[in-house]
Structures are given as structure tokens and as C-alpha cells.
Amino acid sequence: MINAEDALERLKEGNRRYLDAPTSPGDISPEARARTAEEGQSPYAVIVACSDSRVIPEAIFSSGLGELFVIRVAGNVIGAHELGSIEYAADHLGTKLVVVLGHTRCGAVGAALHGHSGGAVDSILADIIPAIGSETDETAASRLNAVFGARKVLSELARLTADGLRVVPALYYTDSGAVEFIS
Numbered sequence: 077m078i079n080a081e082d083a084l085e086r087l088k089e090g091n092r093r094y095l096d097a098p099t100s101p102g103d104i105s106p107e108a109r110a111r112t113a114e115e116g117q118s119p120y121a122v123i124v125a126c127s128d129s130r131v132i133p134e135a136i137f138s139s140g141l142g143e144l145f146v147i148r149v150a151g152n153v154i155g156a157h158e159l160g161s162i163e164y165a166a167d168h169l170g171t172k173l174v175v176v177l178g179h180t181r182c183g184a185v186g187a188a189l190h191g192h193s194g195g196a197v198d199s200i201l202a203d204i205i206p207a208i209g210s211e212t213d214e215t216a217a218s219r220l221n222a223v224f225g226a227r228k229v230l231s232e233l234a235r236l237t238a239d240g241l242r243v244v245p246a247l248y249y250t251d252s253g254a255v256e257f258i259s
């Protein structure tokens with residue numbers, strides 16, 4: 077199994093290829109499908125991303141079948157289902173890197189900033205509002221929300237760090253396509 081540092085390098089290299097390539101170079105070939113169906117999955121990273129249709133983790137990191145364990149929810153918030161999914165990947169698939177990937181122009185973060193609420197969306201905003209505090213800039217707020225999510229994963233799943241699990245917040249720029257890893 078690939079360790080957290082090598083997994084992070086692979087994500088950075090994948091994002092560089094995404095920026096250079098006209099179409100996704102991720103391997104979704106019938107051969108890859110047959111191989112992963114037969115051999116099972118061992119994804120090298122967990123990505124928690126927003127449901128925003130412009131934020132496609134497999135494309136952003138030039139990945140194909142069997143490479144990324146992707147969890148998507150509006151506002152890339154960390155709740156019980158997300159924690160359970162991360163824990164599954166770490167315990168059963170051996171994945172050592174978790175990236176909480178926020179993005180610019182996030183509608184969920186914008187709604188939290190501007191106080192829009194109502195209905196089922198409220199449970200998502202309730203997780204974003206404490207993350208952004210008094211920040212008013214949308215990009216800075218999205219960055220804070222990713223950092224908050226990563227800290228929550230670390231505190232809730234602290235036992236996994238003993239096995240080499242690393243959790244990194246990051247921000248995807250919907251205009252340039254670049255990923256900023258936040259250390």
C-alpha cells in the first residue's frame with residue numbers, strides 16, 4: 077500500500093497532468109474495469125469533495141478506475157456518514173491519505189456566508205458556519221471550511237494516525253483547475 081507522502085505526490089502530479097491535458101487521462105478502459113473487478117480496489121487516496129458539478133476529483137487528479145475513494149457532499153462537510161466512509165477506506169482498503177477538497181465559488185459556502193437557509197440544507201450550513209467564523213471573503217471561507225473539515229476528520233479518527241493516516245485540506249480553483257494543498 078502506498079504511504080501518505082507518496083499518495084500526496086501522486087495527487088499533485090495528477091493535477092499537473094489535468095492542467096496540461098485536453099481530456100482526462102484517467103484509465104477507465106475495459107481492461108482497467110476487468111482488472112479492478114477481478115483484483116478489487118486499493119485506492120491511493122480518499123477525497124472528500126463538494127457535489128458541485130464542476131468539481132470532479134477523478135478528472136482533477138487524472139485518475140481512473142480503482143484509484144480514488146471519493147466522498148461527495150455539498151460543502152464537503154464532515155458528518156457521520158463521511159467519517160464512516162473514511163474509516164472504511166482506511167481500515168479495509170488500506171488508504172493512508174485523506175484530502176478534504178474545498179473549492180472556489182462554492183454555493184454551500186456562499187449560502188452560509190450570506191445567511192440563506194431553510195429546509196434540509198440547514199444541516200449542511202450548520203457544519204459550515206462554525207468553520208468560517210467571521211470571514212467574509214468567499215475564497216478564504218472555502219479554505220477555512222476545508223481546514224475545519226480536515227481537523228474534524230483528524231480529531232474523530234485520531235486512532236488511524238498511528239497507522240500512518242494523514243489528512244490534508246486543499247482548495248480547488250474552479251477557474252484555473254489548480255489544487256492548492258494547505259499545510
Ligand SMILES: [Zn+2]
Binds near residue numbers: 127
Ligand atoms: Zn461547493
